[in-house]
Each structure stands twice: as C-alpha cells, then as structure tokens.
Amino acid sequence: MTPALGSAVVSADEVVWHERWEAALAALELDVDAAEELLRISHLPTTAQVARAAAWRPPAGLGPLPAPLLTRAQALLDRQLDVAQRLSQAAALSRRQLAAAQVLRARPDAVPVYLDAQG
Helix, strand or coil: CCCCEEEECCCHHHHHHHHHHHHHHHHHHHHHHHHHHHHCCCCCCCHHHHHHHHHHHHCCCCCCCCHHHHHHHHHHHHHHHHHHHHHHHHHHHHHHHHHHHHHHCCCCCCCCCCCCCCC
C-alpha cells in the first residue's frame, strides 16, 4: 500500500523526504524558541549554547521544500527575522551601556579633601 500524505497518494521516498523536512523545521523552531526565551528574560546564552549555534550546519540532501510545508517554513522565517532584529537592538543597547560604563570608569579616583597629618 502506498502511504498518503494529506489527501494525495505518495511514494515512500516522498514520505521520507517530507519527514526529513519536518524534522529540520522542528529543529529550527526549537532554536528560535530558545533564542526568543533568552531575549524574553534578557539573559546571555551559555557557552554551550553558543558553541552549538556556531557548529550548526544546514541538513544535507533535503532537496526542495515540500509545498505542504511552505506556510510553516514562512512562519519560521518570519520568527527568525524578528529574533534577528531584536538581537540587533539588544546588541546596540549593550554597546551603549558598555560605553556609558567605560566613561564612568575613566573618571579619576576621588582625592581626599583633608589630610590627617597627626594620625
């Protein structure tokens, strides 16, 4: 029996192709969920999270996106773009705060007004 995907009858290869794309989208959705949560709590990622993100490589051999997953993929892209914009804004704010902190550190140490010569 040929498996069905939605209302269309498809081959086993098409089912595997569709499932691989679903798994790839699910993994990306989890990454966006994690990024959104870090932005929500205004918290830096751990070293392990940064290393995992840096090591990410796109899945190989997926082929073109199956048409039934287009809406899901577009929604994921929209979320990724939103997170990228929010990360950019957070980075700019962080740079401004760092610059303000450096200005405060650059001030000379306060000098005493009176000198205790007797004690």
